Amino acid sequence: xxxxxxxxxxxxxxxxxxxxxxxxxxxxxxxxxxxxxxxxxxxxxxxxxxxxxxxxxxxxxxxxxxxxxxxxxxxxxxxxxxxxxxxxxxxxxxxxxxxxxxxxxxxxxxxxxxxxxxxxxxxxxxxxxxxxxxxxxxxxxxxxxxxxxxxxxxxxxxxxxxxxxxxxxxxxxxxxxxxxxxxxxxxxxxxxxxxxxxxxxxxxxxxxxxxxxxxxxxxxxxxxxxxxxxxxxxxxxxxxxxxxxxxxxxxxxxxxxxxxxxxxxxxxxxxxxxxxxxxxxxxxxxxxxxxxxxxxxxxxxxxxxxxxxxxxxxxxxxxxxxxxxxxxxxxxxxxxxxxxxxxxxxxxxxxxxxxxxxxxxxxxxxxxxxxxxxxxxxxxxxxxxxxxxxxxxxxxxxxxxxxxxxxxxxxxxxxxxxxxxxxxxxxxxxxxxxxxxxxxxxxxxxxxxxxxxxxxxxxxxxxxxxxxxxxxxxxxxxxxxxxxxxxxxxxxxxxxxxxxxxxxxxxxxxxxxxxxxxxxxxxxxxxxxxxxxxxxxxxxxx
Numbered sequence: 419x420x421x422x423x424x425x426x427x428x429x430x431x432x433x434x435x436x437x438x439x440x441x442x443x444x445x446x447x448x449x450x451x452x453x454x455x456x457x458x459x460x461x462x463x464x465x466x467x468x469x470x471x472x473x474x475x476x477x478x479x480x481x482x483x484x485x486x487x488x489x490x491x492x493x494x495x496x497x498x499x500x501x502x503x504x505x506x507x508x509x510x511x512x513x514x515x516x517x518x519x520x521x522x523x524x525x526x527x528x529x530x531x532x533x534x535x536x537x538x539x540x541x542x543x544x545x546x547x548x549x550x551x552x553x554x555x556x557x558x559x560x561x562x563x564x565x566x567x568x569x570x571x572x573x574x575x576x577x578x579x580x581x582x583x584x585x586x587x588x589x590x591x592x593x594x595x596x597x598x599x600x601x602x603x604x605x606x607x608x609x610x611x612x613x614x615x616x617x618x619x620x621x622x623x624x625x626x627x628x629x630x631x632x633x634x635x636x637x638x639x640x641x642x643x644x645x646x647x648x649x650x651x652x653x654x655x656x657x658x659x660x661x662x663x664x665x666x667x668x669x670x671x672x673x674x675x676x677x678x679x680x681x682x683x684x685x686x687x688x689x690x691x692x693x694x695x696x697x698x699x700x701x702x703x704x705x706x707x708x709x710x711x712x713x714x715x716x717x718x719x720x721x722x723x724x725x726x727x728x729x730x731x732x733x734x735x736x737x738x739x740x741x742x743x744x745x746x747x748x749x750x751x752x753x754x755x756x757x758x759x760x761x762x763x764x765x766x767x768x769x770x771x772x773x774x775x776x777x778x779x780x781x782x783x784x785x786x787x788x789x790x791x792x793x794x795x796x797x798x799x800x801x802x803x804x805x806x807x808x809x810x811x812x813x814x815x816x817x818x819x820x821x822x823x824x825x826x827x828x829x830x831x832x833x834x835x836x837x838x839x840x841x842x843x844x845x846x847x848x849x850x851x852x853x854x855x856x857x858x859x860x861x862x863x864x865x866x867x868x869x870x871x872x873x874x875x876x877x878x879x880x881x882x883x884x885x886x887x888x889x890x891x892x893x894x895x896x897x898x899x900x901x902x903x904x905x906x907x908x909x910x911x912x913x914x915x916x917x918x919x920x921x922x923x924x925x926x927x928x929x930x931x932x933x934x935x936x937x938x939x940x941x942x943x944x945x946x947x948x949x950x951x952x953x954x955x956x957x958x959x960x
Contacts, residue, residue, distance in 0.1 A: 461625045465499060472785035474528055475499045479625065481550070483609050485617045485849065491605070493556035495618060497547040498524040498786055500531055504540030509918065510655075511626045512542035513619060515549070517637030517661075517900075519612075520798035522553030522791055528784030533902050534634075535910040538917055542632065549642075550618060551610035551800055553791040558606060558800045560599040567794055570595065577746025578831045580732060584742070589812040592799075592839035599796050600844040611805045611847035616646040623653065630655035630860060632917060636900045637661050637874055640865075640882060641668055645851050647859050647886065654859040656917050660866040661874045661900040662882035669852040670807040679818065680837045681806040687836075688822045690875030691829035694752050697870050697897060698935070699724055702763055705936040712763040712770070727770055728828060737774035744769065749832045752872040753899040759935045799839040804847035808840035815841065829872075855885040862888040864916045864923075866909060870897040890922045896931025906931050 461479055468476040476498050483491040502508040516526035523546030534544060548555040561567040574591040575584050599607055619642070623631045632655050635643040640659035647654050667684040682688070702710035703720030714720040732741040751762035765775035783789030802808075809815070815838050822830030863886050867879025876893075883891040892912055898904035908929030915921040 461621065463497065463625050468498065468786045473500060474785055475501070476524070476787060479547075479618075479622060481618050481621055483556075483605065485614065493550055493606075495547050495550065495556075495622075496522075496524050496554035497545060497622070498527055499543055499545045500528070500539070502539070502541055502543050507541055508543065509541045510543070510628045510632055511623075512538060512544050512632045512634060512917065513622065514544055514546040514633075515635040515639030515642050516546065517635070517639045518552070518798055519549070519638045519801035520552055520793060521638070522548045522793060524548050524554055524786050525784060525789060525791065528786055529781065530902060533905060535914040535917075537914040541918055543626070545622070545626065547618075547622065548791070549610075549615045549801075551606065552797050553793060554788050556606065557792065558599060558603070558610060558797050559792055559794065560595060560602050560796045561794070564792075567792075570598075571795075575740070575742045577742040577744065578828075578835055580740070580742055585816060588835065588838055589815075589841070593812075593842040595796055595799070595839060596842050596844045599800065604845065607800055607804060607845035608848045610800050611850050612642050612645050612801070613649070613847070613849045613851045615642055616649050616851070617849075619646055620650055620653065628655070632656045634658045634660065634902075634913075634917075636902050638663065640874075641665060643863075644855060644882065644886065647863060648853075648855055648857040649851060651857040651859045651887075654861055654863070656861060656920060657859075657863045658866060658913055658917065659863060659879075659882060660902055661868055661871055662865060662879040663874055664878045664881035665853065665855050665885055666881070667878070668806050669850075671853065678809060678814075680808050680834065680840070681802055682833045682836050683818065683822055686875045686877060687873050688826035688830040688833040691749050691752065691833065691872040692826035693875070694870050694872040694897060695748065695827070695829055696721075698752060698759060698762070701935050702759075709936040710760065710763045711767040723770065724766070727766065731769065736769050736772055739769055739774055745828045745832050749829055749872065752897075753903070755896075755898040755904050755931070755935050756933060758898070795839070799843065800845070802837060803840035803843035804845050805850055806840075808837050810841055812838065812841040856887040858887045861920060862890060862922060864913065865889050865891045866894055866901050866913070867891060868894040868896055868898065868901055868904065871899055873899045890925065892923050893926075893928040894931065895928055897935055904931060 463477040463479060465475040465477045468474045476496070479495040479497060480492045481495060482488045483493050514523060514527050515521070516523055516530070527544065527546035531544065550556060551558045561570065570591065574588045579585045579588045619631070630653050631646065633643055633646070640662040643657050643659050644665050647657060663685055668681060670684065699721045700717040702713050703715065703717035705713055707713050712720065712723070714723045728741055728744065731739065731744050747765065748762065751758045761778055768775040815834060819831050819834040822834045865879055865883040867876045869876050879891060883889045892909065894901045894906055894909050896904055896906060901909045906929045912923040912927065912929070
């Protein structure tokens, strides 16, 4: 199951602010003296350089497998930290979750470190971790060795199954995966929920000594943030949620018709991907072949060329590139505009001309002990299937695929099959928070939504802003999945002000992406200030 973009694709992942209104009662931010002093850390984190000469420090935390039984089995969490770079100006710790579920923070935070706003890097230690069940933490790993894992992956086609035979192979493969996982560590499978991870995050906050949490979560990390905010509302100092999941859709609190859909179809990922694919083809067709190699000279001709290519790949593959893998590659490549969209256009043109595309070069590995931990499909599957309801009948998926394809085309087929592993998954999470989502937090939350997002449609960010008790929506008018990896200097300016001293953007604020797809290299980012005031609610300046 691919909830995030494929790993290789993920790796490829200043505007004026209006005058502020200061609250009558100033609240101390992390790193400043308070009347009671910082809480005593619940655990000690022994930080040391991840590898010799690395600017990143690593540590391991031990947390209870079951937070309801703190004296029982414990598990390990792998952590990474980059210290604040501004001498004498440190505010506290910013915790970062890269989404997924299944994103290893020990890898993805170092990869994306330079994407954090400069002032945030100066003022905060930035800490991330591999959530329980993931990566270098105590992980869900259902195979005895890599040979077994590779054989399992080879038992089904990549991307999307086509026809009855391939569908049967997918269903059988995921049934086998669930059986293997149940045999290896059934106890762990019941304790990798978002709620478990939110409780881990609270222990990590205590361990670094911050009185309240400062947090940035992207994609699935927004749902984790919302869960934390409602479990520990008085501990929220500042929280940025970038590219949001509708929490009610995740928990299946929806209409009867929507409740019968998979998680990703309830979230609208199929429609979001279809809309962004349309934009990709429109903008490509309006560009020259120098900027978009797949361009056919007009948006209409480029769309027709794309549809013809996919029909051809169903019956006439180019090497290993048949319809299923090609659709999976297209959907994943829409996540990152630079360089993802131009690279995708090049691969599509190669396939059009009958050449098998060459793999994209990956960026250098980050300076951490394990730059490529095991990240098998059982890890996100364990989180999603244990946490979020999905249809339990594998035979229901072909009909759902056709219904989703009717509303979202090829992207609908991809997102339907993304969670078929849940149909036969053997475990349900023991500890799950399912709402309400409107607990009043100590400080407001900043919600960032991108208007053309292929995984978490803008409607999800609108829903998150409505559900939370006190949230401000900042609109990122751009393309791709998350503003972090598809940046806007305007969004970064607002995030910096908010994280540093709590200044929210005015209501209705809209920011533009710095570099739109297939455009010139000149930055385009700007701000359109909305109406309403801002609130300077955190006093964290030195």
